[in-house]
Amino acid sequence: MTRLFRRLVLDMGDAPDVATLRALAGLAAALGVDLHGVFIEDEAVLALAQLPFARQYRLPTGEWRPMDAASVAAELRDAAAHTQRWMAQALADVGIGQGFECLRGDPVTCMAGICHTDSIVVLPPPQAVAGQARQRWQPALEITPASVLLLPPRFKPRDGVVAAVLDGLDDPGLALACRVAAALGADMVLFLTEPASAVHAEQVARTAGVARLVTRPLAGVTPAALLAALAGVRERLLILARDRFSGDLAQAGALAETLGAPVLVLASLTAAPIA
Amino acid sequence: MAEPVIPTLTPLLVAQLYRPATLGDIGFATTADLPALPGLTDQPRARQAISFGTEIGQRGFNIFAIGANGARMQHAVKLLLQDMAGGRPLPQDWVYVANFTEQHRPVAIALPGGQAPTFQKAVHTLVEDLRLALPATFESEDYQKRRSGIEQAMQAKSEQAFAALNEKAKAKDIVILRTPMGFGMAPIHDGKVVPPAEFNTWPEPAQQAMRDAIAALEKELEETLRALPRAENALRDALRALDRETAEATIGPQFDQLTATYAEIPAVLRHIAAMRADLLDNVPAFISPEAAAQGAMQAAMRLAGPFDRYEVNVFVSQADHAAGGPVIEEPHPTLANLVGRIEYLQVQGALLTNFRLIKSGALHRANGGIILLDARSLLSEPFSWAALKRALLRQEVTIEDVARFVGLTTTVSLEPDPIPLNVKVVLFGDRMLYYLLTAIDPEVAQHFKVLADFDDEVARAPESEAMLARLIGTIAAEEQLRPLDRAAVARAVEHAARLADDANKLTLLVEHMHDLVAEANHLAGRAGRAVIIQPDIDAAIAQRRHRAARVKALSQEMILRDIALIETSGAQVGQINGLSVLTLGDSSFGQPTRITCQVRPGAGRIIDIEREVKLGGPIHSKGVLILSGFLAGRYALQAPMSLYASLVFEQSYGGVEGDSASSAELYCLLSALAGVALRQDLAVTGSVNQHGQVQAIGGANDKIEGFFDICQARGLTGNQGVMIPAANVQHLMLRADVVAACAAGQFAVYPIRNIDEGIALLTGMNAGARGADGHFPEGTLNRLVEDRLVQFAALRKEASAEAKAP
Missing domain, CATH: 3.30.230.10 (Ribosomal Protein S5; domain 2)
Structure with missing residues (x-):
């Protein structure tokens, strides 16, 4: 089968917990992709450390301490190494491909540089302190061609259907959605923007091995319309086509929070096979 | 004077050498025709003592039954007591449940007789329902929405504070950066941090102004960050309150139903209320198995899943017993068998236990009724005699751990509530043991005020011969042996007189009669007979004598050989x-x-x-x-x-x-x-x-x-x-x-x-x-x-x- 994506990209600076990491690994397995951790050494922090009056408020102890470039560089290196080890340990028994990359530079540029069409960027929910981390490169998502996986708070695997809002005709996302549903052993609910494509969709689902496919028409692809359509459905994953979703990523994130399930917003896809 | 003639002493007549049995007036062909004889045969003194001892309710009037070995006292008394037990009230059931405040002191609760299994099942059903309902409730859309709402509201406050600070900083050309260990602030120009070389080219007042601005903002950042823990506490409190409210809505109706069912039993109501409160205090453990697993080494309560602490240990129940008080025999009265025991499981090298591993002893099972113990067996077991006396003195049974007595400590131990004891003890022993015990242990008189002295023999009369005939028939029937014909019964009765070593007495040592009938039955079987006849009895007597006659034969040989x-x-x-x-x-x-x-x-x-x-x-x-x-x-x-x-x-x-x-x-x-x-x-x-x-x-x-x-x-x-x-x-x-x-x-x-x-x-x-x-x-x-x-x-x-x- 043609693979649309190569990897899930996760900013490890957002400090996910083990449960979330392992749940992501499960999703990566269903998507048929690797899990790729990224640690960004913000060049701005290194630049700050060079200023003579630079100091940092250390959270563990709640005190201000002067910064120096060498120490900060060392701390960043140590943090990267620790994060890589931690990730490997947490996923030691999970049978998926893993990668880890340490980048130095502007977070937006770094993320933009690695998020291609073959990548799905994981966007965790905002956290009070670490939300600062997300904010630093979130603008990258607006300019990259990557697809985005928005996680709900306290993300963990659960039973439910794979819900998708797609065009039933020649939509690579449909094949992906069916593949995920089959891999998870889940039923599928397909909201078709083109009702006439239901037959084709059923065929694709059958071929992929989906247990059960239910197709429903959808009036509009606004967040409110989606919530209304999904009322009473217990979904474990919602897949949206970005160019058909009338909301932005923030609204998609709000959807994930409300549904309690991750939302995969697919960028424009090509069916080009990945090596 | 002539010496009187030496009177000739006459030997005894044949009739004086052996007294044959007449069997009274009872007519029968074989013992199958005879009605069975209930347990206690012709022991008026002992019977009266046992009746008195079991009827009197005062403390200390336990019974010590003494007699010769072979009297089968225990068997006979047990049958008698079982007949008498029917009129007694059914004793209470007892359960052990978790003590949520002092985990090492499980709570004992009494319930009306026979109801403990029902209570256990009701609680188990409630627990099973909650095991499914609670996680589902906390995964529901409604809960998720409300939780998200609280988190978002709190989140928004923090974000607002950060956003405002960010704006302030931006207005002053300052950026707040996330460092490896926390936060820092730096001047920016065109969206980038000003390098030191460039900063040093600024005029001194500009540099100072920037330093001052950063210092002021750092103070605000510090205040914002210090407020975070308070915000997190507030968030946790709000979430906890939400969890309690959500859990209460789920568990409330079920607990209310259980409370209504047991409204008449205050101890059960107290426990249900404690269960409810504990559940509400520990909701996360029941909706997050990972969280429960992390707490697994509080092992006293979590040897299994988190819900298991709410289960009920049915300790003693009368559910399977007929009406009336129990009559319990404990043939092996070790300390554990007598007063119960606490079992342990080995977990990662440590011995752990909980209230569900408390097992009842014979005293618990006999509570409200009667316990039968062999004195020699009791005295042969370490700690058992002392434990029995303690229980009788205190009128309660405390489960005592032998390991603690001998100094073997365990990592987790329990002190379960003692259970009030109301039991009649019947001890069985031979006379020598009883007299020795009373001589050396003054507490015997304190706890065993009723002596049931079993006669070894009964006066031989037509009535007692008839009684013995029925007893022989009862033995044959109970042991599924062949019936005996009249002549065989007569011979057995005569042998009973020989065993008493008195023509005018009959032995009451039932064991001997049992052995005789059993051996005769075997001989009759070998001969292919359906009924035991007199020659079988004669042969059984002769063979038994012969088996034990080796020393006699040697002695006689020495005499016959003039050694x-x-x-x-x-x-x-x-x-x-x-x-x-x-x-x-x-x-x-x-x-x-x-x-x-x-x-x-x-x-x-x-x-x-x-x-x-x-x-x-x-x-x-x-x-x-x-x-x-x-x-x-x-x-x-x-x-x-x-x-x-x-x-x-x-x-x-x-x-x-x-x-x-x-x-x-x-x-x-x-x-x-x-x-x-x-x-x-x-x-x-x-x-x-x-x-x-x-x-x-x-x-x-x-x-x-x-x-x-x-x-x-x-x-x-x-x-x-x-x-x-x-x-x-x-x-x-x-x-x-x-x-x-x-x-x-x-x-x-x-x-x-x-x-x-x-x-x-x-x-x-x-x-x-x-x-x-x-x-x-x-x-x-x-x-x-x-x-x-x-x-x-x-x-x-x-x-x-x-x-x-x-």
Whole structure:
């Protein structure tokens, strides 16, 4: 089968917990992709450390301490190494491909540089302190061609259907959605923007091995319309086509929070096979 | 004056040697026709004691039942008590539940009898429902929405604070950066941090202004960050309140229902309320299995899942019992079996436990009823006797861990609530054990005020024979043995009299009758009979005797081969056949023993050689000393005795006890003094008092048969026999071959009342009565004895004078 994506990209600076990491690994397995951790050494922090009056408020102890470039560089290196080890340990028994990359530079540029069409960027929910981390490169998502996986708070695997809002005709996302549903052993609910494509969709689902496919028409692809359509459905994953979703990523994130399930917003896809 | 003719002592009639059974008026062909006999047979004293002991409610009136081994007391009493138990109220059930405040002290709760399993099931159902409902509730859209709302609201506040600070900083061309360990602030220009080289080119006031601005913002950042923990606490409190409210909405109806069901039992209501509160306090553990797993090493409550702490341990229940109080037998009364135990599981090298691993003991199961214990077994188990007394004293059962007694500590231990005890204890033991125990332990009298003394025998009468016939039939029926015909029953009843060693008694040691019937049944089976007949009983008796007869056979062989010298014909001076009984295990047999006597002048001592070498027991020595009293009373009224006599049991190298040979010893002594020979074709048994009266002894049947067997083996002469005390005639239940020999005139048993009668039979001479002149008549044995003593006195006087002469 043609693979649309190569990897899930996760900013490890957002400090996910083990449960979330392992749940992501499960999703990566269903998507048929690797899990790729990224640690960004913000060049701005290194630049700050060079200023003579630079100091940092250390959270563990709640005190201000002067910064120096060498120490900060060392701390960043140590943090990267620790994060890589931690990730490997947490996923030691999970049978998926893993990668880890340490980048130095502007977070937006770094993320933009690695998020291609073959990548799905994981966007965790905002956290009070670490939300600062997300904010630093979130603008990258607006300019990259990557697809985005928005996680709900306290993300963990659960039973439910794979819900998708797609065009039933020649939509690579449909094949992906069916593949995920089959891999998870889940039923599928397909909201078709083109009702006439239901037959084709059923065929694709059958071929992929989906247990059960239910197709429903959808009036509009606004967040409110989606919530209304999904009322009473217990979904474990919602897949949206970005160019058909009338909301932005923030609204998609709000959807994930409300549904309690991750939302995969697919960028424009090509069916080009990945090596 | 002519000496009166020696009265001829007549031997006992055949009818006096064996008393056949009549079985009363009951008519039956086989024991299958007889009605069964309930447990306690013909034990009026014991029955009354047990009835009294079980009826009286006061503390300390427990029962100590004593009797001989083989009485089957426990079995009989158990049947009696089970009959009586029906009228008692059903005892309470007991459960153990978790103590949520002191985890090492599980709580005991009493419920009406039979209801504990229902309560356990109700709680289990509630727990199972909550196990599914709670996670589902917390995954519901409604909860998620509300939780998200709270988190978002809190989040928004923090973000607002950060956003405002960011804006402020931006306005001053300052950026807030996330550093590896926290946060820092830097000046920016065109969206990038100003490098040091560039910053140093700024005018000094500009640099200072920037430093001041950063310092001011750092203060604000610090305040914002310091507020975070408060915000997080507020978030946690809000979420906790939401969780409690959500959980309460789910669990409330079910708990309300359970509360209504047990509204009449305050202890249960308290527990339900505690359960509810604990559940609400620990909601995250039930909706997050990972969180529960991380808490797994609070292992006392979490050996299994988090919901298991709410389960109920049914400790004792009457649910499966019939109405009435329990009657519990504990055949192996170890401490744990008696007072319960706490089990442990090994988890990663540590021994852990919880309230669900508390197991009940026999005292718990008997609570409200009766417990039957064997005293010897109880005393043989370490700590059990003391634990029982403690429980009776405190009127509660505390589960005691033996490991703590002996200093083996465990990592987690429990102190469960003791359970109030209201039980009647019936201890069973033999008499010796009871008397020893009461002598050395004063607490026996405190706790066991009712003695149930089981008779070993019952007076033989038609009614008691009929009772025994029914008992035999009951044994056969209960053990699924063949029925016995009337003749077999009669023979068994006669054997019961032999076992009692008394023609006028029947043994009540049921075990012996059971063994007899079982063995006869086996023989009947081998012969292909459907009914046990008399020959089967005879054969069973004979075979049992034969199995135990190895030592007897060896003893007889030694006599027959003249290794042990015993004469069974002729006459000898100063020599007589005494009779003794040897008891080995549960069998005994009689055998003749030669007793000899030597006399000479002396200081009046009768030497018992057995006593001198410490082979004679005190009773035997007493018997010999009585001889001195007899001699002195009959022959030494005018002057001290100048006699030295020595008596011995020839070829006896083991201990000798009892005074049943004292009459034989006296005959032997008189024979030696008088120089008159004693018949060796007679054996003698009987104790004698100082007046010469022959007194009853034990084992008359065995002794007669022992001498008979020797005579028979050598060939009966027709003159042989045994002299027994007249008082022992009522005890005779001799073997059929002995009776047959007596009937044929080949053997005889003589009843003897006093020494003079015995002298006449053994010597053919009159003993003689002292005349008005103070002398015994010429030609009598007493005269010969007295003359000899006078002679000894003269010789002694002469010797004494010679010794004093210069």
